[in-house]
Amino acid sequence: PPSSGGVAMVEMLNILEGFDLKAAGHNSPQYVHLLAESMRRAYRDRAVHLGDPDFTKPPVERLTSKAYANTLRAGIDLSKASPSSPADVSQGYESDETTHYSVVDKDGVAVSVTYTLEAGYGLGAVVEGAGFLLNNEMGDFNGKPGLTDSTGLIGTAPNVAQPGKRMLSSMTPTIVAKNGKLVAVVGSPGGRTIINTVMQVVLNVVAFDMPIQQAVNAPRLHHQWLPNAITVERDGFPASTLDALRAKGHTVRIGGQQGTAHSIAIDPRTGARLGAADPRDRDAGAAGHH
Template sequence: MNVHKISCLTGIFWLTAIVLFGQTIGKGDRITGPNFATRSPILGRHGMVATSHPLATQIALDILKQGGTAVDAAIAANAALGFIEPNNGGIGGDLFAIVWSAKDRKLYGLNASGRSPKGLTYDSLRTILGKRTLLPLYGPLSISVPGAVDGWFQLHQRFGKLPMRNLLAPSIRYAREGVPVPQVIAYSWQIAYKRLATSGNDITEFDNFRKTFLIDGKAPTEGQIFRNPDLAATYEKIVAGGRDAFYKGSLADAIDRYARRTGMFLRKEDLATHQSNWIEPVSTSYRGYDVHELPPNGQGIAVLQMLNILEGFDLKKLGHNSADYLHLLVETKKLAFEDRARYYADPSFARDSINWLLTKEYAARRRKLIDPKKASEHLDAGEPALRAGDTVYLTAADDQGNIVSLIQSNMLEFGSGMVPDGLGFVFHNRGTSFTMQPNHANVYAPGKRPFTTIIPGFVTKNGQPFLSFGVMGGAMQPQGHLQVLCNIIDFGMNVQEAGDAARFSHSGSSEPTGTVMRDGGKLALESGIPSDVRTELEKRGHHLAPTDFFGGYQAIQWDALNRTYWGASEMRKDGQAAGY
């Protein structure tokens, strides 16, 4: 089953909810503000946290009240999400972060993604794959080094304050006691398990998954208590031995033994040599705001490319979610994703710089390719001018003005489906994002970082922080970033409204794995987009899909005038924003 089909399954739930309940039980009315918003923004002067699970938010808020920094709070929340939302994140996956340092008055970027096994060559992998042209979605061949734990310690060493034992203690306690599973996570858990259980023979060992993530042989239902004592013990070993416990110590030994037993190519040496990298965020200006993302191997610069193209249009005049507006954004997305498919990859293996993709001149050339009345079916990546390549997001802010935008992922829900003996976490499947096409920027190589979809976002204005935000969900992430930013900057929505407004999701673009868009892809629209807009988009050649996944948004905005944080957590997740 491909990623698009998986996301469609998630979307079927929302469509069903509308059909069953929307016509008989109407939405209530708010006494102020637009009625599409689910609630008011959360306000706080001393600190703010927004995550996809209320318990993770409360844990992080407690850390702030104990005197912890924004990074301390983010690590505590991420550790909690690895237990209470294990389908989407955990220490078997990767991590990226953008940190605003109030002391330095600047942004820092961290790439804590892992690399492919050094002992698996391209030729060997080609032989193993046989007639397959793509890497399998699950199982041993999809696994690269998990970078999240090293990311925690890199962040903590530079910006943390409280001891790591304080940050992991709540998760250790709850993992042993158990917590009730909320609605959206329970639904996604059930769908993910069914998908993995019917994935064929790619997953070479699945008993550990069943022992760890099922209750009486079934995925948990809403309200059922889930426990993970194995993960609690793993966290205790990380507290006692630091990051080396995971990459060089007893945990690394356990991972190595499991890898050899199950056909994985990951080895202790791969873990021991792993290192996260501090990197400079990249940015573009958009109508007086500076939007910051992280450079590849992630897809963040697609957001910047799209903003550069859209800067040449008066979006407000077109009208929010009008046919003209949505057509323009979808066609802009298609253009940026062609470049994403060709050029985005591990820069350590790149032959040429791709900074030219972010120039205003390049955007002006690409802008001319948009037909305002006709959807494109096939596009090519651009060329330099001188030439004739699932997820949890959270954000936290502290009393000192430090803000962190952090995203962490298993890739697909429950990643590879493989759980090392007695450790309580599942390995991600980010390695499946490589291509086997020779000479492609993202072609598989040993010791290389695969293309990744997870991207934290940050916006500054006049040299100070304005917005820390993210939108979870694979290829939906840059589309979600774009729509949220346009909602705030072009249409004046507040930070909560910007996430609650109806969205589009376009799928079927060319991908870094080597697939090519031939038919224009599929466009999914949430129920809040009117029928006349849908009809007009179809007339322009867009192929409307019945449903899709529209992401999950969390954000913190800094109100410099009143020195107040505004927090937001949208309704598509179980999450919560809270401040004090």
């Protein structure tokens, strides 16, 4: 380094020396497959590790070692191409819009936080002396006074923009209690879908007695009055259910994933805090600390 050529080439040659390339045949499908798979791995490592050694610490010895090549070679399927994904080299994902987290401490004090900036750094302004960013929520006002249409545009008066007025939000940070005792902490990002996502998780717990992880994982649906349609998560509901809804006159749409409801429930018998990270979020996690 800073040239990556030598490192990458040695890494690829180390991988390929474990195959009988001559027997595969020059530029045969199998030979090209092996080249591509070794190239894929070396270039991924190039992206992850290599740069100017005055600024980084590239692990050259490891990348060019026979032992490392052996591990990479073992991951090559002779009959199928490996996937290449930006997630392979991601340095951690941070949402650029709404984030939700739930916390319960050892004394049962619960916090449900839904925090939104509305894209990236929000307004791009930091509150002097406080250190937090202001959001960019002007789009949450009703955009055109008087214009409410079937596509979902709302123009009703209560949320029309005015000087000094705060815009309407859908954030629904929720704490569920029974007889004064904590039951669950729930919340989600997702724009207008937030309210319905949180409601369904709560119903799954209190009406259907689901364990919190099952309650979070369960398929979700959304209806927001306009547009007049039920949107269901893909592969979440059987075709017979969707057909029955259509028979009742509903318009049913198949959508993507809805929300990321990172939640906590309290075991009523033991008092244990049961964290449920939503699997719809690729960097979701639940953790306990003493």
